[in-house]
Amino acid sequence: MAPIVILDAGHGGVDPGGGNSAQFTEKQMTLNITLYQYRRFQEMQIPVAVTRSSDVTLPSEDRAALVRGSGARYCISNHINAGGGRGSEVIYSIYGTAAFPRLIAEELEAEGVPNRRIFTRTLPNNPRQDYYYMNRETGSVETVIVEYGFADNPLDADKLSKDWQSLAEAVVRAFCEYANLTYQPPKTAPTPTTTPPASGGGSGTQNPGGGNGNPNNGGGSDVPDWKQEAIDWMFDEGLLTNEDWRHQADNPLPLWAEAVILRRLYEKLKS
Ligand SMILES: [Zn+2]
Structure with missing residues (x-):
């Protein structure tokens, strides 16, 4: 099935x-x-694609060709800004409208990131062509470039590093609203900082949100101590922060979560 939306991780x-x-x-x-957004759209059964899913070099022509050939109607190109500003920016094509960008700005604002501007930009020598290739070279796919905040602004950088999942989720919400698709909140809390209070007691604690169709075999007493100790160690070290995972010893983590853990470990070793 052709995707409705293709997500583009910048650079x-x-x-x-x-x-x-x-x-x-x-x-x-x-x-x-x-x-994160890819997983969320999949969770909601919204057909989705990505231009890249790992740390690979993607030349601009290839990237635009992937979007053009995807069959998607919409493209969300994710970026982080720099250069001395604060807040989000959303860039759309001169042949598009500001409706989707406005929703994105509103949803990011709801997460505490003010909007700096929503704009279009044309080539200096051609007012009929978009300046940014993701707007210019992506054919009939409605492409927006989302700058989530400024890396060189301490407030934005801090928000992004601690709470990027909430910002990613905000754009998921905006998209569902714009494309008239039913939005379902995430099954697990989107932010490490808003984890549900641990209900104490350890074994037998159930995650009320349920898993992704995992058999809920009741009670945690069948988890051997050595497994639980290893998991608890991850929490003690701050490598895992979402309490939902504490009692899911036998469930696999999604790739993005593994990546977050590895990055936290890497940063810990480096510092
Ligand atoms: Zn960028």
């Missing part, structure tokens, strides 16, 4: 992007956001 591989802070690189943050 990648040899191109780190310009939106880099001490906490993250743009290519890594855009990939986090993109893979």
